[in-house]
Amino acid sequence: MYGRRSGFLTFMLAAGMAFIYVPMILLVIYSFNYSKIVPVWGGWSLRWYETLFKSEAVWNAVALSLKIAVINATFATILGTLAGLAMVRFGKFKGRTLFGGMLVAPLVMPEVITGLSLLVLFISLKQLFGWPQDRGFTTITIAHITFSLAYVAVIIQSRLSGMGETLEEAALDLGAKPFRVLTDITMPRLAPGMVAGWLLAFTLSLDDLVIASFVTGPGANTLPILIFSRIRLGLRPDINALATIIILVVAIGVAIAAYIMFRQERQQQRDMQIVDREIP
Amino acid sequence: MTGEQTLSDTPWLEQGAEPFIKIRGVTKKFGEFTAVDNIDLDIYQGELFCLLGGSGCGKSTLLRMLSGFETPTSGSITIDGMDMSNVPPYERPTNMMFQSYALFPHMTVEKNVAFGLKQDKIPVAEINDRVHDILTLVELQDYKKRKPQQLSGGQKQRVALARALVKQPKLLLLDEPLAALDKKLREQTQFELMNIQEKVGITFVVVTHDQEEAMTLSTRIAVMNDGEFMQLGTPTEIYEFPESRFVADFIGSANMLEGRIVEDGPDHVRVKTDLGEVFIDHGQSVKEGSRVWIAIRPEKMHLSKEPPLKPGPNQAFGMVDDIGYLGDISIYKIRLENNQIIDVTAPNQIRPKSRTHTITWEEKVYLHWQASSAVLLTK
Numbered sequence: 001m002y003g004r005r006s007g008f009l010t011f012m013l014a015a016g017m018a019f020i021y022v023p024m025i026l027l028v029i030y031s032f033n034y035s036k037i038v039p040v041w042g043g044w045s046l047r048w049y050e051t052l053f054k055s056e057a058v059w060n061a062v063a064l065s066l067k068i069a070v071i072n073a074t075f076a077t078i079l080g081t082l083a084g085l086a087m088v089r090f091g092k093f094k095g096r097t098l099f100g101g102m103l104v105a106p107l108v109m110p111e112v113i114t115g116l117s118l119l120v121l122f123i124s125l126k127q128l129f130g131w132p133q134d135r136g137f138t139t140i141t142i143a144h145i146t147f148s149l150a151y152v153a154v155i156i157q158s159r160l161s162g163m164g165e166t167l168e169e170a171a172l173d174l175g176a177k178p179f180r181v182l183t184d185i186t187m188p189r190l191a192p193g194m195v196a197g198w199l200l201a202f203t204l205s206l207d208d209l210v211i212a213s214f215v216t217g218p219g220a221n222t223l224p225i226l227i228f229s230r231i232r233l234g235l236r237p238d239i240n241a242l243a244t245i246i247i248l249v250v251a252i253g254v255a256i257a258a259y260i261m262f263r264q265e266r267q268q269q270r271d272m273q274i275v276d277r278e279i280p
Numbered sequence: 281m282t283g284e285q286t287l288s289d290t291p292w293l294e295q296g297a298e299p300f301i302k303i304r305g306v307t308k309k310f311g312e313f314t315a316v317d318n319i320d321l322d323i324y325q326g327e328l329f330c331l332l333g334g335s336g337c338g339k340s341t342l343l344r345m346l347s348g349f350e351t352p353t354s355g356s357i358t359i360d361g362m363d364m365s366n367v368p369p370y371e372r373p374t375n376m377m378f379q380s381y382a383l384f385p386h387m388t389v390e391k392n393v394a395f396g397l398k399q400d401k402i403p404v405a406e407i408n409d410r411v412h413d414i415l416t417l418v419e420l421q422d423y424k425k426r427k428p429q430q431l432s433g434g435q436k437q438r439v440a441l442a443r444a445l446v447k448q449p450k451l452l453l454l455d456e457p458l459a460a461l462d463k464k465l466r467e468q469t470q471f472e473l474m475n476i477q478e479k480v481g482i483t484f485v486v487v488t489h490d491q492e493e494a495m496t497l498s499t500r501i502a503v504m505n506d507g508e509f510m511q512l513g514t515p516t517e518i519y520e521f522p523e524s525r526f527v528a529d530f531i532g533s534a535n536m537l538e539g540r541i542v543e544d545g546p547d548h549v550r551v552k553t554d555l556g557e558v559f560i561d562h563g564q565s566v567k568e569g570s571r572v573w574i575a576i577r578p579e580k581m582h583l584s585k586e587p588p589l590k591p592g593p594n595q596a597f598g599m600v601d602d603i604g605y606l607g608d609i610s611i612y613k614i615r616l617e618n619n620q621i622i623d624v625t626a627p628n629q630i631r632p633k634s635r636t637h638t639i640t641w642e643e644k645v646y647l648h649w650q651a652s653s654a655v656l657l658t659k
């Protein structure tokens with residue numbers, strides 16, 4: 001009985017894994033295909049990687065995407081943390097519920113709406129103040145910050161409400177002024193949440209196609225925009241090569257994150273052991 | 281510390297002594313709910329004062345008003361002659377030891393203890409000296425590089441104490457300081473806490489729900505219930521002369537008899553109860569005929585198999601219903617004629633040869649107590 005069930009489970013697991021990974025594996029294999037027509041196998045080759053590395057447009061897109069992602073993640077983390085703090089730690093202030101609702105709205109808002117409304121905003125701003133001159137790097141970054149900060153705020157908010165206020169009270173009691181409490185007690189304890197928020201904002205920005213397409217202008221192509229626009233003209237082997245590299249980078253990132261988590265866990269276990277050993 | 285004047289052991293009895301903490305008409309409401317209800321209290325320099333009461337009676341709330349985390353809805357608090365109304369927690373001459381210790385998990389023991397001193401901009405060399413001294417006092421020198429997660433419960437407790445003491449506050453507030461420790465360690469730590477308090481000479485206010493702990497530690501105890509003080513006094517006063525049924529029952533255990541006053545003399549009272557007459561050898565002005573209660577502690581009752589020589593007051597008889605053997609003492613549950621169960625405890629001074637008591641189940645026994653043992657309660 002259990003044997004049968006576990007056989008079934010194994011099958012389901014394999015099927016699920018296949019569902020996720022077979023397309024990716026295909027993509028990787030075809031990126032090494034010599035043939036110019038994707039589904040036709042023409043033997044192994046690195047030719048498309050070469051094309052890719054020689055393409056200035058691709059490098060520009062990568063640079064633009066990374067620049068936007070880093071700036072976005074940094075600003076979103078700062079602003080999102082402040083918003084989260086305001087929500088949890090400043091007690092009841094006027095309009096708190098409204099603020100809370102508005103803060104998480106971008107999470108559920110369809111991307112096309114966010115993108116469209118931001119585009120409208122930028123166009124009206126230009127009308128009124130003549131800024132932003134042209135759409136591209138600045139407008140995409142601003143657009144990304146507006147929705148990433150909501151995600152960061154939610155992460156920080158949940159961490160804060162899980163932490164309780166006793167440590168902050170203890171610090172106040174020991175004579176620390178409120179600002180010192182924020183920098184010496186609250187912030188260090190929020191650091192893991194802020195790192196998580198930064199990484200999430202970074203990935204969200206790298207990922208985004210829809211909003212960026214709305215608010216970008218001529219000449220400013222992020223990596224997703226570039227890939228999508230090229231794929232529209234038909235499958236291309238050099239894009240497969242680009243995708244393979246992205247998969248590799250993501251895999252390395254995940255491995256590093258897993259390793260850090262593993263180390264933290266081991267450290268905790270060691271702490272417990274020290275205590276256990278000493279208590280008879 | 282006040283070096284010149286020697287502190288009396290019982291400053292609250294001293295004529296004209298100035299209280300160190302003055303709590304006047306303090307009430308705290310959370311919305312409609314009254315957590316602390318119109319409390320007046322004086323605490324004197326050098327006391328180890330206990331707030332004792334069940335869970336949710338408002339002890340912590342009162343303590344948090346002393347430390348500044350809660351603001352009284354009405355009333356005033358003065359500490360060392362200074363009105364605390366507009367003083368934030370970080371400017372009060374108090375330090376608090378939190379119920380869950382509240383150690384900073386991202387700092388070592390040393391950094392935790394030094395944190396408070398750093399806020400006062402004290403020179404580094406002096407900080408190091410004071411941290412060293414206090415860690416020596418609580419015997420944690422060898423653990424100063426550890427993080428709180430790497431400490432046992434008892435060690436955490438001592439770090440929390442050291443961190444609060446190192447600032448040499450005028451007043452140390454302790455919220456259930458020993459609740460997280462196991463029984464053995466708790467008893468041992470009670471005495472450590474008393475020794476440390478004597479050494480540093482700081483006034484302590486301790487919150488606890490454990491009556492034994494309160495009895496062991498304190499100079500005086502305030503018994504709280506529903507945000508009000510039920511009684512205030514030394515451990516002996518509270519135990520031997522409870523003023524109400526609540527206190528008699530809450531502190532230790534007490535047998536309660538209901539009755540009516542038949543005679544109220546200047547130096548004695550006679551009360552008629554279901555079990556016959558009770559004679560109490562201290563006067564108390566109560567109207568004759570009014571309804572009262574008599575509380576008698578289990579250890580103040582004597583058991584015997586022989587009937588008393590001559591009948592009189594302060595006697596009863598019944599049947600042994602149950603016996604609990606606790607090692608040092610045994611508890612006898614005696615069923616009286618009116619089916620009331622009376623607890624009597626007796627020390628096991630002689631080791632029984634066989635595993636039987638001299639008095640056993642279903643045996644008829646006689647109870648008596650001294651005229652000074654019973655307490656008359658009117659509420």
Ligand SMILES: Nc1ncnc2c1ncn2[C@@H]1O[C@H](COP(=O)(O)OP(=O)(O)O)[C@@H](O)[C@H]1O
Nearest residue numbers: 310313315333334335336337338339340341342
């Ligand atoms: N911040 C608060 N908001 C609302 N109710 C509270 C708050 N703090 C305490 N209370 C209530 O006040 C009562 C007394 O609490 P507390 O002083 O913590 O009791 P304890 O005697 O167990 O320490 C409890 O019923 C508690 O629920």
Ligand SMILES: [Mg+2]
Nearest residue numbers: 339340341455
């Ligand atoms: Mg409490």
